[in-house]
Amino acid sequence: MSGGANRKKSNRAQGWEEAGFEFYQESYPSNDVELHDVLQKDPKHLATLLPSKQNRAYATIKMRQTGTSSRTYRRQTSSKSRRESTTRRASNNAEVHVSMLPDLSKSIPNEQTAWEQIMQIKELPISMTEKKQMKSDIQNAPNFRLQGYEQFKWKRRKALRRFDQKIGEILSKLELWRKDLKKIEGNFGTGVVAFFLFIKWLIFLNIFIFVLIFLLIVLPMIIFDPALPTECYDIENVTSCCDVAYFNQSVSDNPALDLVQGTGWMERTLFFQGFYSNQVFQYTTRLFHNYYSLPLAYVSVIVVILLVSLVAIVKGAAQGFKHRIIEGEGQFYQYCNLIFAGWDFCIHNEKAAVMKKKVIYNEVKGCMEAEKLEDEKKNRTKEERTKLIAIRTFVNLIEICILIGCGTAIYFVFTISSELRNDLGDDDAVLSLLYGFLPSITIVFLNVVVPLVFKFLVSYERYSPNFVINILLIRTVFLRLASLIIFYASMYTIISCEPKENECASSECKTPMCWETFVGQHIYKLALTDFATHILLTFVVNFPKLALTDFATHILLTFVVNFPRSLLDKKSKSKFAQFIGEQTFDLPKHVLDIIYTQTLWNKLSIYPNTFWISSTPKRCAGWAASTHLCFRQCLS
Amino acid sequence: MGQGKSQFSEEELQDYEDLTYFSKKEVLYAHQKFKALAPEKVGHNKNAKLPMNKMLQYPELAVNPFGERICKVFSSSRDGDCTFEDFLDMMSVFSEAAPKSVKAEHAFRIFDFDGDDMLGTADLKQVIDKLLGNNKLTEREMQHLIQNILEEADLDDDGSLSFAEFEHIIDKSSDFANAFRIRL
Numbered sequence: 001m002s003g004g005a006n007r008k009k010s011n012r013a014q015g016w017e018e019a020g021f022e023f024y025q026e027s028y029p030s031n032d033v034e035l036h037d038v039l040q041k042d043p044k045h046l047a048t049l050l051p052s053k054q055n056r057a058y059a060t061i062k063m064r065q066t067g068t069s070s071r072t073y074r075r076q077t078s079s080k081s082r083r084e085s086t087t088r089r090a091s092n093n094a095e096v097h098v099s100m101l102p103d104l105s106k107s108i109p110n111e112q113t114a115w116e117q118i119m120q121i122k123e124l125p126i127s128m129t130e131k132k133q134m135k136s137d138i139q140n141a142p143n144f145r146l147q148g149y150e151q152f153k154w155k156r157r158k159a160l161r162r163f164d165q166k167i168g169e170i171l172s173k174l175e176l177w178r179k180d181l182k183k184i185e186g187n188f189g190t191g192v193v194a195f196f197l198f199i200k201w202l203i204f205l206n207i208f209i210f211v212l213i214f215l216l217i218v219l220p221m222i223i224f225d226p227a228l229p230t231e232c233y234d235i236e237n238v239t240s241c242c243d244v245a246y247f248n249q250s251v252s253d254n255p256a257l258d259l260v261q262g263t264g265w266m267e268r269t270l271f272f273q274g275f276y277s278n279q280v281f282q283y284t285t286r287l288f289h290n291y292y293s294l295p296l297a298y299v300s301v302i303v304v305i306l307l308v309s310l311v312a313i314v315k316g317a318a319q320g321f322k323h324r325i326i327e328g329e330g331q332f333y334q335y336c337n338l339i340f341a342g343w344d345f346c347i348h349n350e351k352a353a354v355m356k357k358k359v360i361y362n363e364v365k366g367c368m369e370a371e372k373l374e375d376e377k378k379n380r381t382k383e384e385r386t387k388l389i390a391i392r393t394f395v396n397l398i399e400i401c402i403l404i405g406c407g408t409a410i411y412f413v414f415t416i417s418s419e420l421r422n423d424l425g426d427d428d429a430v431l432s433l434l435y436g437f438l439p440s441i442t443i444v445f446l447n448v449v450v451p452l453v454f455k456f457l458v459s460y461e462r463y464s465p466n467f468v469i470n471i472l473l474i475r476t477v478f479l480r481l482a483s484l485i486i487f488y489a490s491m492y493t494i495i496s497c498e499p500k501e502n503e504c505a506s507s508e509c510k511t512p513m514c515w516e517t518f519v520g521q522h523i524y525k526l527a528l529t530d531f532a533t534h535i536l537l538t539f540v541v542n543f544p545k546l547a548l549t550d551f552a553t554h555i556l557l558t559f560v561v562n563f564p565r566s567l568l569d570k571k572s573k574s575k576f577a578q579f580i581g582e583q584t585f586d587l588p589k590h591v592l593d594i595i596y597t598q599t600l601w602n603k604l605s606i607y608p609n610t611f612w613i614s615s616t617p618k619r620c621a622g623w624a625a626s627t628h629l630c631f632r633q634c635l636s
Numbered sequence: 637m638g639q640g641k642s643q644f645s646e647e648e649l650q651d652y653e654d655l656t657y658f659s660k661k662e663v664l665y666a667h668q669k670f671k672a673l674a675p676e677k678v679g680h681n682k683n684a685k686l687p688m689n690k691m692l693q694y695p696e697l698a699v700n701p702f703g704e705r706i707c708k709v710f711s712s713s714r715d716g717d718c719t720f721e722d723f724l725d726m727m728s729v730f731s732e733a734a735p736k737s738v739k740a741e742h743a744f745r746i747f748d749f750d751g752d753d754m755l756g757t758a759d760l761k762q763v764i765d766k767l768l769g770n771n772k773l774t775e776r777e778m779q780h781l782i783q784n785i786l787e788e789a790d791l792d793d794d795g796s797l798s799f800a801e802f803e804h805i806i807d808k809s810s811d812f813a814n815a816f817r818i819r820l
Contacts, residue, residue: 122655122728123738125745127712128721131655169659182819186695190814323810335784336805339764340743341812343702345730346819348695354769357701361771364781 110144112154176200186348189356195587202598205312209305216297218270224292226277242504246274246513257429260528261436262521274517338363370464392461399457403479406446407486414439414490422510439490439522440529443483447596448533451476451589473588480596487526491519530597643667643682656728658820663724666820669694670723678720688716691723696818701766702746709745730818739816740806744799755797757782 117138121131146154172178177200185193247268258264268275281292342360347353380388417438424432454475458468495518497509505511512518644652644664652663670686671678673693678684688707697703707716710726718726728734729742747755749762760782764773773781789797789805806812 118654122657123735125729125738125741128652128655128719128725129712132651135651135655165659169661185819190811333788333805333808335781336789337809337811339760339767339781339785340747340802340805341809341815342767343700344815345696345700346817347699350699353699353701357767357769358771361768361773364768364773368777368780 111146112150114138114141114143115154115158182346185344185346187352189344189347189352191587195591198591199594202594205309206598208308212301212305216301217276217294220281220292220294220297221270221276224277224281224283226279226281242513245504254429257433260525261433262524267517267521272517272520274514274520334367335364338367366465370466373464388462395457395461399454399475402450402453403482406450406479406483409446410439410442410483410486411490413442414487415493418494418510437525437529439487440526443487443526444529444533446483447480447530448537450479454479469588473592476589476592480592487522491522495519527597534593652724656724657731657733658724658728662731662820666724666727667720669820670720683720685713685717685719688718691716691718701769702763705746705749709742727818727820730816731820732817736806736813737803739813740803741799743806743812743816744802747802753799755802757786757795759796760785 118135121134124131124134126134145151177196181193181196184196255265258266262272266272270276276294276298278295281294283290283292338360342363344356347356417435421432421435424435451472454472458472463471494509494511495515497511499505499511500507505513505515644667649660649663652658653660656663658666667678667682673690674684674686677686688704688711691707692698692703697706700706704716706726707718708714710722710729711718712722729738744755747759747763749759750756755763761778764778764781786795786797789801791801791804792798
């Protein structure tokens with residue numbers, strides 16, 4: 001008995017401490033026994049002091065209650081300030097005596113606490129009139145002025161806060177595409193907006209990279225304008241004259257073809273590495289003799305870029321990781337998440353709202369389905385399990401074979417096309433162009449087609465829907481990376497041939513004179529092909545698809561590309577027509593595409609002059625995607 | 637402030653800035669939006685009370701399945717009619733700057749249809765019904781879904797969610813703060 005009483009006492013003491021020491025003394029007689037009696041008569045008293053109950057009190061808003069100020073104060077937590085917590089209690093329990101109110105002379109807030117209280121008012125779920133009332137109450141209540149250093153500190157805090165707000169305001173005004181993003185969000189929800197925010201982030205990263213390269217590498221080249229080596233008289237040692245030989249090579253004279261292939265006049269521009277000088281520039285200002293080493297600048301800029309990219313990525317990932325840890329348990333609340341956080345309150349478009357409802361419905365259904373699958377999985381017989389494992393192994397084997405096949409195809413296409421091209425010489429420009437682009441076309445073609453095959457195969461493996469998205473993504477990433485690696489490896493086999501004595505480049509392997517530019521040209525071609533394919537897919541495949549959905553608008557496009565298709569769609573509701581008429585914005589795929597483009601232009605190439613236009617494709621891609629979305633909106 | 641003369645005095649704006657998550661400029665912008673709903677009425681009296689059906693013409697509220705509920709929760713007269721101050725309160729809670737806890741509190745009030753401070757089975761059913769619109773679940777699926785939600789969140793097994801339980805879920809939800817947001 002006594003032990004129990006003690007425990008109660010300690011609880012109580014803790015509670016009172018929070019409420020303030022004088023309060024404790026004044027509200028109840030100091031006699032413990034008597035206090036115990038009081039609490040037993042009305043256990044609610046104790047209950048309201050427990051932290052958990054206080055939380056609840058904080059949470060509870062009796063909307064039906066019409067009393068104004070009492071409700072307001074009740075919701076303050078005791079931790080905020082003693083004055084408020086006592087008032088709250090006073091309103092909670094009618095029988096609390098006036099004598100329990102704290103000695104105000106000791107609790108008069110100073111300027112700072114009053115200000116803090118005002119800042120906290122906005123958290124309360126009460127109407128503006130009540131908030132204003134509270135604010136004026138606090139302002140009109142007598143308070144102490146802070147003195148000396150305290151005053152200074154507080155003033156500084158206030159000023160800093162105001163400054164922060166100002167900065168925030170200015171920044172929000174500078175925020176790019178704010179209105180457009182809002183429009184997209186209103187029409188398509190937060191997921192799609194996240195994609196565009198990612199593009200925006202990438203654009204900023206690229207602009208930074210561009211500025212760095214332009215200032216440190218390109219600008220010095222333009223300013224110092226080193227003369228091209230034209231003459232070399234070292235007859236003894238031919239290899240020392242290689243650069244002259246390279247620049248004296250005859251170039252083809254078809255500007256258009258050169259533009260797409262990066263040969264001829266293009267090769268002689270700041271666009272390719274071969275053009276850059278390996279000199280240390282010297283210049284004299286009034287006082288000093290200065291040097292600028294271009295090769296050093298070249299290397300260090302690339303190192304800096306890689307480091308900055310790494311830091312940016314790690315920072316982003318760390319943020320995501322933090323959220324994931326905090327919200328790690330979220331996976332146990334999938335239904336709650338779906339219902340309570342499912343609606344995007346930012347949606348402001350009728351059509352999108354209907355769509356969103358449908359999506360939530362499908363997800364609810366999907367979750368239930370997954371539950372059933374889970375049950376089914378548990379109840380699988382041994383036979384079924386073996387069969388499934390066999391199928392999965394088989395599918396994985398097929399996929400590995402496909403990957404190997406892709407690799408070999410790329411390698412052979414590359415070697416054969418470059419051999420053919422060398423045999424051809426300069427006779428047939430068009431055919432040579434075709435051979436030149438063959439490897440890139442192969443890679444892009446595989447990138448488009450093979451994922452479709454993967455998608456088809458994965459349906460046999462009977463994974464859960466979420467897992468299907470993940471595994472498809474992983475496989476596709478694998479395919480893209482592998483194809484790039486093979487591409488680089490095939491180039492390496494040509495480049496790595498040791499030239500014989502008195503040779504600038506190995507004639508046996510047909511190694512180009514300047515291998516840096518050679519690799520750059522190939523990447524340039526691949527990036528161009530990739531870009532063109534995207535544009536093509538967007539305009540030729542997706543737009544006509546869109547056009548199907550509405551007769552009025554598709555008149556514009558129908559006659560150009562898609563008349564038979566649209567007829568098919570309107571006249572018969574066959575499955576095929578539905579398949580080609582369906583228009584979706586495949587988020588994971590688009591994200592992957594963007595990353596791939598970035599990789600192509602930046603990461604794998606140390607040919608930084610391609611950065612010049614590296615952000616252009618992305619901007620265009622973003623533009624294409626957004627028009628494509630807007631177009632879809634207009635249609636429907 | 638802004639172009640021409642504002643309908644607000646500097647003091648009023650200061651009050652609004654202190655009592656919401658908006659800056660003065662944003663308050664003025666919010667007022668423009670509010671005015672657009674009923675230009676004459678608001679032009680006449682800046683704090684005019686607009687009936688709920690007028691409020692529901694605000695694009696985000698118009699398509700929101702909980703639009704009426706939101707108006708009612710934020711209306712100071714509790715009938716869904718909102719003054720500018722009510723609207724400002726609403727937008728402040730939905731703004732990006734508002735912390736998750738504040739959002740959670742209002743979300744709870746919005747979902748609590750019968751106003752008994754608990755999300756009971758009936759509340760959940762209404763929430764789901766509104767959320768799914770025309771896509772109806774069968775009675776059995778609905779029961780199952782509610783059962784699942786309660787299983788996940790109802791820690792004390794009393795068959796309904798209290799605010800503490802609700803806040804706990806919201807804390808763990810990564811999507812909530814993003815979803816429960818209306819850009820001004």
